[in-house]
Amino acid sequence: MADKRNIFLIGPMGAGKSTIGRQLAKSLHLEFFDSDAEIERRTGADISWVFELEGEAGFRDREEKVINELTENTGIVLATGGGSIISKENRNRLSARGVVVYLKTTIDKQVARTERDKRRPLIAEAENPREVLEQLSEERTPLYEEIADITIETDDQSAKIVANEIIEKLGL
Ligand SMILES: Nc1ncnc2c1ncn2[C@@H]1O[C@H](COP(=O)(O)OP(=O)(O)O)[C@@H](O)[C@H]1O
Ligand SMILES: O=C(O)C1=C[C@@H](OP(=O)(O)O)[C@@H](O)[C@H](O)C1
Numbered sequence: 001m002a003d004k005r006n007i008f009l010i011g012p013m014g015a016g017k018s019t020i021g022r023q024l025a026k027s028l029h030l031e032f033f034d035s036d037a038e039i040e041r042r043t044g045a046d047i048s049w050v051f052e053l054e055g056e057a058g059f060r061d062r063e064e065k066v067i068n069e070l071t072e073n074t075g076i077v078l079a080t081g082g083g084s085i086i087s088k089e090n091r092n093r094l095s096a097r098g099v100v101v102y103l104k105t106t107i108d109k110q111v112a113r114t115e116r117d118k119r120r121p122l123i124a125e126a127e128n129p130r131e132v133l134e135q136l137s138e139e140r141t142p143l144y145e146e147i148a149d150i151t152i153e154t155d156d157q158s159a160k161i162v163a164n165e166i167i168e169k170l171g172l
């Protein structure tokens with residue numbers, strides 16, 4: 001397996017990457033980063049503003065740059081954005097620089113967990129968020145599976161329990 005000192009969380013919106021990533025970093029005494037939070041920090045704008053001003057393409061350019069830079073680190077937990085794996089460069093980078101943990105959940109949970117959150121413009125502005133999430137799942141699931149070193153279901157478990165499961169599965 002690739003460099004065990006970095007742990008990268010991938011998976012769809014609402015799988016719990018940001019929440020579980022923070023918990024995992026705390027438990028393992030590693031530094032935590034979130035690619036969305038990093039983009040917001042660098043631009044001084046929230047994700048929906050970046051989408052509005054620069055389009056999804058502009059956001060993806062920023063995301064790729066941030067992931068490229070953050071994966072230079074060792075000893076970090078990185079929660080990626082759900083669409084980051086569209087980029088082949090990101091997939092290669094994540095695979096090469098750490099252990100990739102794929103967090104999975106049902107569409108029902110995704111809908112419930114993302115319902116009132118404006119930080120996800122792809123669904124916040126959609127007429128039918130469920131349809132969008134289903135479509136994205138069809139397109140992206142093979143890409144998550146392609147680079148996942150381990151896969152964890154996050155449906156009925158608290159963030160803390162999922163974090164512990166990751167630690168156990170990785171033998172840390
Ligand atoms: N395992 C879980 N059980 C219940 N709620 C969760 C769980 N993981 C995340 N959540 C909640 O779901 C929402 C989305 O989680 P988040 O970590 O932002 O997901 P992601 O980064 O994968 O989009 C948050 O409100 C969070 O508190
Ligand atoms: O799936 C996506 O394309 C996106 C997921 C979001 O992150 P989370 O997966 O952390 O919600 C955020 O990067 C942006 O709204 C786009």
Ligand SMILES: [Mg+2]
Pocket residue numbers: 017018019034036079080081
């Ligand atoms: Mg997130």
